[in-house]
Amino acid sequence: MSSTIPDSHRDLLDGPVIAALATLMPDGSPQVTPVWISYDGTYVIVNGTADRQKHKNMVERPTVTLMLFDPQNQFRYIEIRGVVEIITPEGGGESMNELSLLYTGQPKRYGIEAPPREELERVLYKIRPTRVNASG
């Protein structure tokens, strides 16, 4: 099962728009954190590090949901439910530099996580959308 991103909301994925990523904790409750994302036309890609709870969650329970709203128009948003299909360090560093440049204007290698995590190997989580709700 796969779902596509409507053209009307594609710009939200091309960013820079902070996404809320919901993963599932071991007890089934949601964890929600802000993340930088990119979209390659097939996968929504989250960049992270393997020491985080969301990493453990996505490895063990690949069902996730992303939500992005337009910072210029709060009534316009997209919810993307999906499955983490690929977890790989390949391309993680380069991707992080690109994301950092897009989101902050600085090509530094760290994300939203605090403290800055330049020294850690980056991991890519490639999420296949299975259901998309666009509004506004």
Add this chain to the structure above:
Amino acid sequence: MSSTIPDSHRDLLDGPVIAALATLMPDGSPQVTPVWISYDGTYVIVNGTADRQKHKNMVERPTVTLMLFDPQNQFRYIEIRGVVEIITPEGGGESMNELSLLYTGQPKRYGIEAPPREELERVLYKIRPTRVNASG
């Protein structure tokens, strides 16, 4: 079990900051939607209508998570995990007018949901924080 909001991040709850609300679908996957919230010192309060999926989710599975990030500083955010303890229409209309004024500057009675839902009875979801993660 209850958890408090740190003073350092209290301003995010006093808003206007859009919150990402994660609820659990019948199959356990997360639903994430943008919501307006308020905070009364005990509960984080979401205003909604009973016709929405998130209403069904919160009635049947009260475990929810909210995440708000500072629009002025993307590295500063708060994640609030909690339990929906009270669901009531009491005060829902007044609350909606206040939220609308806060978030849009207009005292109209509708929220982020599209289409505008002025005609529907508003419902308050009062969420007791059980775990709070503040960053940045």
